[in-house]
Amino acid sequence: MRVKAPRTYGFAESRLFCRHCYGSEDARAVPAFGFDTLELPDIVSITTNLGSQAVMSRIDMTRDRAGDFDDPDTPEGPLRRNALDRIAARPDAT
Numbered sequence: 001m002r003v004k005a006p007r008t009y010g011f012a013e014s015r016l017f018c019r020h021c022y023g024s025e026d027a028r029a030v031p032a033f034g035f036d037t038l039e040l041p042d043i044v045s046i047t048t049n050l051g052s053q054a055v056m057s058r059i060d061m062t063r064d065r066a067g068d069f070d071d072p073d074t075p076e077g078p079l080r081r082n083a084l085d086r087i088a089a090r091p092d093a094t
Contacts, residue, residue, distance in 0.1 A: 023055045031059065035089045045085040053083050061085035 034040040044067075045056045053063070067084030074080040 023052070024058050027055050027059050031087055040089065042086060042088040046082050047085070048079045048082055053085070056083075056085040059087070061087045 031043055034043045043061075044064075045061055047053050047056060048071075057063075062085060064084045064086050067086075069082050069084070070080050071082055
């Protein structure tokens with residue numbers, strides 16, 4: 001399954017900065033900007049590791065296991081499986 005999205009956002013942290021909550025802080029800003037400024041109806045996240053999946057959970061994204069997929073461009077291994085999370089704009093936010 002390919003996720004078709006008009007806008008994408010991604011980040012990678014150096015191990016030096018891991019576990020300092022920078023990823024969570026950064027990720028919290030994405031839905032606010034996406035919903036308030038860009039007026040997107042929903043936002044999806046694609047992650048390949050447990051740390052990033054924990055960040056998505058902390059910012060109230062919901063795992064969509066039916067949307068998980070193996071990236072055909074990634075060799076067999078732990079990074080091949082991609083987890084899909086979603087968050088929708090609040091109906092009262094418009």
